[in-house]
Amino acid sequence: xxxxxxxxxxxxxxxxxxxxxxxxxxxxxxxxxxxxxxxxxxxxxxxxxxxxxxxxxxxxxxxxxxxxxxxxxxxxxxxxxxxxxxxxxxxxxxxxxxxxxxxxxxxxxxxxxxxxxxxxxxxxxxxxxxxxxxxxxxxxxxxxxxxxxxxxxxxxxxxxxxxxxxxxxxxxxxxxxxxxxxxxxxxxxxxxxxxxxxxxxxxxxxxxxxxxxxxxxxxxxxxxxxxxxxxxxxxxxxxxxxxxxxxxxxxxxxxxxxxxxxxxxxxxxxxxxxxxxxx
Numbered sequence: 001x002x003x004x005x006x007x008x009x010x011x012x013x014x015x016x017x018x019x020x021x022x023x024x025x026x027x028x029x030x031x032x033x034x035x036x037x038x039x040x041x042x043x044x045x046x047x048x049x050x051x052x053x054x055x056x057x058x059x060x061x062x063x064x065x066x067x068x069x070x071x072x073x074x075x076x077x078x079x080x081x082x083x084x085x086x087x088x089x090x091x092x093x094x095x096x097x098x099x100x101x102x103x104x105x106x107x108x109x110x111x112x113x114x115x116x117x118x119x120x121x122x123x124x125x126x127x128x129x130x131x132x133x134x135x136x137x138x139x140x141x142x143x144x145x146x147x148x149x150x151x152x153x154x155x156x157x158x159x160x161x162x163x164x165x166x167x168x169x170x171x172x173x174x175x176x177x178x179x180x181x182x183x184x185x186x187x188x189x190x191x192x193x194x195x196x197x198x199x200x201x202x203x204x205x206x207x208x209x210x211x212x213x214x215x216x217x218x219x220x221x222x223x224x225x226x227x228x229x230x231x232x233x234x235x236x237x238x239x240x241x242x243x244x245x246x247x248x249x250x251x252x253x254x255x256x257x258x259x260x261x262x263x264x265x266x267x268x269x270x271x272x273x274x275x276x277x278x279x
Contacts (some may be wrong), residue, residue: 003256004031009258012035014058022278032065035070037089037093044096060097069083070244075196078211107275137240175226185212217270218249225239254272
């Protein structure tokens with residue numbers, strides 16, 4: 001089985017609390033995503049460089065495949081002709097794994113054996129995280145505040161406000177509705193178009209049907225996450241990146257995560273795609 005590992009798994013492998021050999025000797029393969037690179041690299045500083053280097057090295061040493069970025073993968077799912085990003089994600093992980101200081105990543109990490117200098121644009125990674133993930137978090141809080149008055153103020157004070165039982169049922173029905181899933185499906189199409197140099201044109205019925213089947217785990221997980229935000233937990237800044245792991249769950253791929261919220265959501269919406277680490 002191909003196992004899509006989220007970022008916390010690479011941290012655990014890097015720290016030595018997970019042994020990838022116990023997984024691979026059973027014939028499973030570990031897959032890494034560019035999202036993990038963004039999570040590892042975007043907030044690097046002198047205090048956390050050690051653990052982030054170890055996580056990046058875990059990817060370099062143990063990832064059997066590095067998946068394409070989400071937008072490229074979505075474009076492929078939608079049957080578009082995506083333009084590949086001129087970026088070697090493995091080389092980016094290698095750079096982080098070899099850096100002795102955060103400043104060295106910007107100047108260039110010299111690999112004398114490979115005779116190359118690898119650079120990582122940390123400010124760009126931070127901007128991506130700020131623009132995409134923080135913006136998603138803030139807009140979600142605003143949307144929930146419209147449904148649950150006082151939600152935003154509670155979050156600003158580090159508290160969590162949830163809907164009452166009756167309203168929670170109405171919101172859950174709304175988030176799980178076919179209309180909501182169609183809206184989220186179309187949002188994935190808009191993301192896919194970022195990889196295509198062509199004017200906008202609506203997807204065909206054939207494209208919609210094929211994409212909805214391939215993205216079923218992602219759409220269901222996204223809806224269940226929104227229900228959870230309204231009823232049982234608070235949204236976190238990394239949630240957009242974490243939810244993207246579900247985008248890759250086609251064929252025989254399964255998700256591996258140590259995040260209790262996302263593991264619980266996966267067990268609800270796609271139990272056959274939840275991977276349990278072998279002992």
